[in-house]
Amino acid sequence: MTTVDLVPDMDDSLASRAKWAVVDSWTVVLQELTHLVRQPSTFAWQLGFPIVMVLMFVYVFGSAMDVSGQGAGEGYLDYAMPGLFAMTMAFGFMNTAFAVALTKEKGFIDRFRSMPMASSAVVTGRGVADIIHATVDLTILVVIALVLGWRPGGSLGDTLAAFALLLWLRLALIFVGIQLGLLVKNSEMAGNLFALAFPFGMVSSVFAPPDLMAGWLGAIAAWNPVSSTAGAIRELFASPAVPSGYWIEEHATTAAVIWPAVILAAFLPLAVRRYQRLSR
Amino acid sequence: MSRSEYAVVADGLRKRYRDTVALDDLHLAVPRGTVYGLLGPNGAGKTTAVRILTTLVRSDGGRAEVAGYDLRTQARLVRRRIGLTGQQTAVDDSITARQNLVMFGRLFHIGKEAARRRAGELLDQFGLADAADKAPKTFSGGMRRRLDLASSMILAPEVLFLDEPTTGLDPAGRREVWQQVGKLAAAGTTVLLTTHYLDEADKLCDRIGVIDHGRNVVEDTPDGLKRRIGNERLEVVAAEPGDLAQITELLNKAAASGREATVDSTGLAASVAVSDGVLALTEVAVELRERGITVADLGLRRPTLDEAFLHLTEGAK
Numbered sequence A: 001m002t003t004v005d006l007v008p009d010m011d012d013s014l015a016s017r018a019k020w021a022v023v024d025s026w027t028v029v030l031q032e033l034t035h036l037v038r039q040p041s042t043f044a045w046q047l048g049f050p051i052v053m054v055l056m057f058v059y060v061f062g063s064a065m066d067v068s069g070q071g072a073g074e075g076y077l078d079y080a081m082p083g084l085f086a087m088t089m090a091f092g093f094m095n096t097a098f099a100v101a102l103t104k105e106k107g108f109i110d111r112f113r114s115m116p117m118a119s120s121a122v123v124t125g126r127g128v129a130d131i132i133h134a135t136v137d138l139t140i141l142v143v144i145a146l147v148l149g150w151r152p153g154g155s156l157g158d159t160l161a162a163f164a165l166l167l168w169l170r171l172a173l174i175f176v177g178i179q180l181g182l183l184v185k186n187s188e189m190a191g192n193l194f195a196l197a198f199p200f201g202m203v204s205s206v207f208a209p210p211d212l213m214a215g216w217l218g219a220i221a222a223w224n225p226v227s228s229t230a231g232a233i234r235e236l237f238a239s240p241a242v243p244s245g246y247w248i249e250e251h252a253t254t255a256a257v258i259w260p261a262v263i264l265a266a267f268l269p270l271a272v273r274r275y276q277r278l279s280r
Numbered sequence B: 001m002s003r004s005e006y007a008v009v010a011d012g013l014r015k016r017y018r019d020t021v022a023l024d025d026l027h028l029a030v031p032r033g034t035v036y037g038l039l040g041p042n043g044a045g046k047t048t049a050v051r052i053l054t055t056l057v058r059s060d061g062g063r064a065e066v067a068g069y070d071l072r073t074q075a076r077l078v079r080r081r082i083g084l085t086g087q088q089t090a091v092d093d094s095i096t097a098r099q100n101l102v103m104f105g106r107l108f109h110i111g112k113e114a115a116r117r118r119a120g121e122l123l124d125q126f127g128l129a130d131a132a133d134k135a136p137k138t139f140s141g142g143m144r145r146r147l148d149l150a151s152s153m154i155l156a157p158e159v160l161f162l163d164e165p166t167t168g169l170d171p172a173g174r175r176e177v178w179q180q181v182g183k184l185a186a187a188g189t190t191v192l193l194t195t196h197y198l199d200e201a202d203k204l205c206d207r208i209g210v211i212d213h214g215r216n217v218v219e220d221t222p223d224g225l226k227r228r229i230g231n232e233r234l235e236v237v238a239a240e241p242g243d244l245a246q247i248t249e250l251l252n253k254a255a256a257s258g259r260e261a262t263v264d265s266t267g268l269a270a271s272v273a274v275s276d277g278v279l280a281l282t283e284v285a286v287e288l289r290e291r292g293i294t295v296a297d298l299g300l301r302r303p304t305l306d307e308a309f310l311h312l313t314e315g316a317k
């Protein structure tokens, strides 16, 4: 019946298993990337909301907002664009959660786990694919920002550091997404996570300085990890300085490094344990 | 038969989910090269049994061997020798059928080139060659399920597990899947399938194990199962509706102990379970003749598996 020589790799040494963990992850990444190549409209759907938001803020509300202390509307584009980048990274955990819920719902995780492949590849493959996806997202957003007239004001090194901080936030949120994706019953429920993502993305310094918000809301917004990343990259892009009354905003760069590390430390073990618990 | 002649052996498997006992002392022995049907109503524990036997879930108690390897201590060896087609169709709808199979081939570690050739071979074998480069979202239910089956056949596994392979398919789709399973079985693959369709078990399986509430109810061949529960039924179709009362009386005399004749919805045919079919048939025929009653039809009928199943699970309660 079979003419192909079916000789699976039977070497169970540590070195061989490490090799296959990498190779299998890459196979999963390729599968995910094939999706994106075959359905480029995915980007339009996922970036549509942030783009509409930023256009609304820049051209409708922004003109009334004094973010730079130099008058209403002055420097708002420079303020909002880094916010848009950070918000898109923040919303990214929904894409991860949705994809994980879908692989679970469709029985993919089961088939993968019944196979002799490295079981960690399901998680690492997902993570690498999501970082590649996020990089494409950022590239598209940067092109749009450049068209609208935004320019990074820092050195090349600063600019690269800013994008590294953005991806660092996205990386940490992958494990939040995996945890939530494994937790929800199905992909439909994963779609409802938007109710969680929206305040997480919006109650922040993304579109308005926390100083302009009511006291308690401003404090929450200032301490939001998304705000830290947004604040840090504004400095790196040399956006006009924004007056701030919050300690954490004065230390945005440090916070933008630490916040994702804290999220990672909390959710990486949770997600790994949740994944292992599938066999309970 | 020695132990190694069994592809699947399970001894006293137990599994509990919080308050639900999914498996309660389940035993199985599936000889190599046979098709075994695990039959039971929804919630009987079929999926749980398959998930344990395919290394997805650990049992709370009992032990099992698949393809000669212990599930607990040799799971990796088991995974190289099994294929799983789960309750959901695990097909990636947005990449092509061929890309699906190549991906699984690579994840089975047979190498890129072999994965590509094996994909082509399986597409031919499962009648998908014409649709190879289309995305499965455009496929019929039967085609998607065939691709799903093909994905679990990459390594030509010793044991193939199919969890409700035709649930949700239209009759044409079911026939397509049955045909493929029949071919795999003919080629020597051991198949363990679950179903709640009795005609499916009847058609595909060498042996059927009926389970309910996570426990074995009975195990037999499809024919044996039918013989075991349901005595044969003697059925008479009256030519004149007016004769039915007398016919029913005659049938009751020939009935197996404790059984009574029933009349079907047409109001013309009456039947009853009998213990010795040929004897009852002769007796009733003679009586009918003596009384001068002519009938449209008279014959013995084996119970359908549906009737058998109802009877078996009710008897076990």
Ligand SMILES: Nc1ncnc2c1ncn2[C@@H]1O[C@H](COP(=O)(O)OP(=O)(O)O)[C@@H](O)[C@H]1O
Residues within 6 Å of the ligand: B017, B018, B020, B021, B022, B040, B041, B042, B043, B044, B045, B046, B047, B048, B049
């Ligand atoms: N992951 C789970 N969590 C809780 N209960 C479960 C789980 N899986 C199965 N069950 C319960 O165990 C019993 C057996 O389920 P299952 O094996 O799916 O039956 P079948 O496949 O025969 O329909 C059912 O009562 C079901 O609700």
Ligand SMILES: [Mg+2]
Residues within 6 Å of the ligand: B046, B047, B048, B087, B164
């Ligand atoms: Mg089931």
